[in-house]
Amino acid sequence: MTWTIVIGTVLALATILGGALYHQWRLNERLRTQLDAAAVDLENLQQACSRLAPAGVVQRLVTDGGEPETGTAAEHKVVTAMFVDLVGYTAMSERLEPTVLVRVLNGYYERMSDAIHEHRGQVGSFVGDGIVAYFGALQPNPWQCDDAVRAALAMRAAIREYNAELKREGLPQIAVGIGIDRGPGVAGLVGSRERRQYAFIGRAVNLAARLQALSRIHQVDILVTEAVRVQLNMGFALTPMPATPVKGLAEAVIAYAVIRERSVEREPAVG
């Protein structure tokens, strides 16, 4: 009888212990799976972030938690800045239903962003109907001016195609003004503790915005500064515009309208 009680107690204890160990093992496995999944998510997020900010900045954000004192050290860089704006947006927004307007705007943003990315540029921000883009900000790019102007020409072609689409749907045509300047500045994460973005701060961004506004006065779609012109390949056909005063600058700005890129020979002569 005593033995039966002892054996029963031992078995009961062994069952409870076994159950507890099994439960703990299951818990450990679940935690490990969750930890692994979180690590993979973090890794994917880090890789995705590398497309939005330089790897060094992302790395510092991960290791330092993005505290302003250590996590956002700014870098001095020479960058080509582009400012794109939709001509006649206010009038269009008054004429179109909000849902249609959003659809037209999304189509415009998508096409412009594609042209920028295809030419090694990076969209810095969308400002209303405007787009700020940088070339050579994320990674060094010695061909940044050629790339920016080629992106602008690709935007011109994309707008032409998009207009044909809009016309078929009976929607108003759109046009853009593009300003491009190049110069030194500071690149880094800017913003409040709650919301930050990778941005380039420099005179080039302001001048690109002013140039975009000048494009309406000169009745052209793409304008570049002298700083960009001297860096450009001779294959680009440019037309000088009359010097024009702009807000915030003591001297009148000389700008050049981009006409086209002269085509090069198509057939290879290798072998």
Next chain:
Amino acid sequence: MTSALEHVGWESCLIDPRPDRALESYARRKMGIPFPSMRYFAPVPWLARALIDMHPEFGLLMHLDQSIADLLTLVVSQENSCRFCYAGVRLMLWAQGMSKARIERVEQDLARGDLAPRTAAAIAFARRQSRGGPATARGAREALRRAGFSDGEIREIAYVVGETDFSNRAHTIPAIPSRTLERMPDQIHMRLLRPLINRLLERHRFRGRATPLEGADFDPYATLVNTYAGSPIASALRRTIVEMLASPHLTRRCKLLMLAVVARGLDCRVCAPEIGEALQREGLNEPALTQALAHVDDPELDAGERLLLRFARETIWYEPGQLQRSARALRDRLSGPQFLEAIGVASLANGLCRIGAMMLDHP
């Protein structure tokens, strides 16, 4: 074996395989088992040999622990999304006796950062190069020293990272099929043959021995090669560069121009002037060279050179889909060996200039 890169888009292969018994027997002598990709590179012998001779697994490393070298290869291939090389490294680990679960655990440890300080520093260095370019990695060299790596080990870390970049590009640009490699560990006959494969590989995996750098001086990358003087790496680099420049499919001038474009894009300020001097000896005057490098274009260049310079430029940024699309556009305008040589030159230029930009102190 499920791969983290299975979601990565991979075009259909852009080149045709060609069996080459001499090459296969060379690979068997050097590595034990020829890589399945060898036959794709057979039409351009220097490229096929470079992929064998420069592989860090077989007698090149004198200082760096082989297990760290394996992890570096795995991480760089993963960062670069090279499905073929990534599957290749996993297969090597599997053949060495690691279970599939163990390989997955190693990958998770890499993602979690749950690593010994030395390994963590080496992995961080490789990641910074892959994500931010060689200039970013140069800044991380000090962290390697702080983690206790010797100068010899740091040079070998840079070599393994740069060589993997070369191999990744050579396999990614022509979209060498990776499915066969990815499926091998799941095949019954491969599981049965695993001990034999391991023995064959083990017999050919050995530490590098001090090797004097012999032969006449040459210009492009001389400083870089001399940095490795005394190591078998220097001889492997030198032989590859000399054979690449002597190969007949593209002109020497065209190849030097491609090297120069990549050196400029990666800001390798030691390699660039050496390539520039070699180009001037080829008859390209300085203004034409300056213009060609400033705009990847110049009236003195012929149409083929312009085409290949633009292609070389595209290879600096590693996006598999975009690389394979530009290669597809190029393929229809060149002969098979020319196309393959162009891929080899651009890939090698990226590997060499990255090592140069990471390791050499810039003027």
